Amino acid sequence: MRTAKDFFAPLAVGAPAPVREIPARPSRAIHFFDPGNPKMAAKVPDMVGTVDVLLGNLEDAVKAENKEIAREGLVKIGQEVDFGPTQFWTRINSLDSPWVLDDLTTLVPAIGDKLDVIMVPKVQGAEDIHYVDRLLAQLEAKAGITKPILIHAILETARGVANIEEICAASPRMQGLSLGPADLAADRRMKTTRVGGGHPGYLVRQDPERGADGVPLYDGERTTYQQDLWHYTIARMVDACAMHGIYPYYGPFGDIKDTVACEDQFRNAFLLGCVGAWSLHPVQIKIANKVFSPSVEDVKHARRVIAAMGDGTGAVMLDGKMEDDASVKQCKVMVALAEELAAIDPDLKAKYDAIVVD
Ligand SMILES: CC(=O)SCCNC(=O)CCNC(=O)[C@H](O)C(C)(C)COP(=O)(O)OP(=O)(O)OC[C@H]1O[C@@H](n2cnc3c(N)ncnc32)[C@H](O)[C@@H]1OP(=O)(O)O
Numbered sequence: 001m002r003t004a005k006d007f008f009a010p011l012a013v014g015a016p017a018p019v020r021e022i023p024a025r026p027s028r029a030i031h032f033f034d035p036g037n038p039k040m041a042a043k044v045p046d047m048v049g050t051v052d053v054l055l056g057n058l059e060d061a062v063k064a065e066n067k068e069i070a071r072e073g074l075v076k077i078g079q080e081v082d083f084g085p086t087q088f089w090t091r092i093n094s095l096d097s098p099w100v101l102d103d104l105t106t107l108v109p110a111i112g113d114k115l116d117v118i119m120v121p122k123v124q125g126a127e128d129i130h131y132v133d134r135l136l137a138q139l140e141a142k143a144g145i146t147k148p149i150l151i152h153a154i155l156e157t158a159r160g161v162a163n164i165e166e167i168c169a170a171s172p173r174m175q176g177l178s179l180g181p182a183d184l185a186a187d188r189r190m191k192t193t194r195v196g197g198g199h200p201g202y203l204v205r206q207d208p209e210r211g212a213d214g215v216p217l218y219d220g221e222r223t224t225y226q227q228d229l230w231h232y233t234i235a236r237m238v239d240a241c242a243m244h245g246i247y248p249y250y251g252p253f254g255d256i257k258d259t260v261a262c263e264d265q266f267r268n269a270f271l272l273g274c275v276g277a278w279s280l281h282p283v284q285i286k287i288a289n290k291v292f293s294p295s296v297e298d299v300k301h302a303r304r305v306i307a308a309m310g311d312g313t314g315a316v317m318l319d320g321k322m323e324d325d326a327s328v329k330q331c332k333v334m335v336a337l338a339e340e341l342a343a344i345d346p347d348l349k350a351k352y353d354a355i356v357v358d
């Protein structure tokens with residue numbers, strides 16, 4: 001166990017001091033691109049400023065024969081592109097793969113000063129984070145990197161979910177967690193073949209009409225309500241992240257053409273406390289930016305409650321509803337997010353600035 005006094009000490013002589021607090025940088029969409037795919041790579045410079053995070057993916061979805069091309073492509077992009085306000089992340093190969101060591105030993109010296117976050121897939125427990133933490137410190141020290149690279153873990157194994165708290169607490173580099181519904185479904189032997197999203201078979205059904213004898217009458221229509229297969233895991237992830245001061249994200253929604261269900265899934269995650277989701281295709285960036293930005297109505301309401309609550313204590317009635325010390329805190333969460341986003345998104349700023357609190 002690392003003691004409290006050692007927790008914030010660099011893990012290699014000459015490595016930068018770990019951050020004490022994970023910065024709350026907007027990351028509504030983490031947009032995945034394959035850096036070895038020339039068409040996708042060519043689009044990256046123009047995407048800067050249109051999306052909060054650009055992530056060069058080296059793991060699943062990159063063919064084994066293209067791993068090196070993807071890594072080289074990522075280095076080129078990292079060296080040539082000015083990312084401005086957009087964060088630059090990568091997803092390295094899994095720790096049990098033959099590629100991950102070369103990923104880290106190539107990327108950190110070449111573009112470690114540009115990389116904000118390294119996403120580590122299939123994290124099983126604190127030992128995986130400790131491994132990456134120490135290696136990053138050694139590589140940062142060797143390369144003279146002055147800003148520590150943060151770590152984001154994907155929650156995509158049953159063991160990872162069971163060890164979620166120790167994963168979050170494993171290093172001051174821990175920036176956040178993403179749900180990995182595809183690998184997690186496989187690892188848990190869930191019987192869905194979808195990449196995220198709901199399932200029509202996972203439902204609850206309205207109670208039946210009953211006859212005078214109390215026996216169900218089966219010929220009546222009974223509404224069914226599709227449920228969220230991922231509710232438990234997302235909620236668990238949100239609690240663990242909040243407890244450790246790091247950020248939870250919904251992961252991928254594979255049904256690219258079903259933009260409506262994608263928006264619903266993202267919104268469920270937003271309401272539960274996630275700060276963003278992955279975008280696999282340019283069409284999903286707009287959805288994430290919309291969903292993970294508080295609506296004008298919500299910001300207006302939150303500002304009204306804050307204004308009405310004065311010093312934030314006591315209870316008032318507003319539009320027939322009770323507001324008190326707790327609800328004003330909820331409203332402050334909404335307003336703080338709106339302010340963070342307004343600082344980097346001029347369209348949102350204009351909308352929020354135009355709000356008149358009556
Ligand atoms: C379970 C997990 O691990 S999820 C994470 C791993 N998966 C990924 O990263 C997948 C990333 N996305 C993709 O590979 C692709 O979007 C696919 C395969 C899903 C669809 O690709 P396509 O069939 O080419 O989609 P489509 O024809 O609609 O693309 C339209 C244009 O957008 C481009 N495009 C597609 N996806 C992306 C992307 N993620 N980033 C940038 N550009 C993209 C295409 O290259 C194409 O460009 P063009 O107009 O110059 O020809």
Ligand SMILES: CC(=O)C(=O)O
Nearest residue numbers: 156180181182183251
């Ligand atoms: C996100 C991811 O890697 C998965 O769902 O498996």
Ligand SMILES: [Mg+2]
Nearest residue numbers: 060156180183
């Ligand atoms: Mg996966």
